[in-house]
Amino acid sequence: MTEFDREMMAALEADGEYLRQMTGQDHGPYFIDAPGCIECSAPLPSPSDAVCETCLSTAREALAQET
């Protein structure tokens, strides 16, 4: 990652945080080419997935226990 990329991502995060505070909603940033699971950074089978199968099943189990 280059210095420019870091500055760009920092700027995007600042924008997202600003929108989050203004609207109370999460506006990202969402990096389409995110390197992996947002929970554990494991590689993802599909770039459209945000979390890996392991984290997904863990979340499902946690939900199942709440009900």
Ligand SMILES: [Zn+2]
């Ligand atoms: Zn994961």
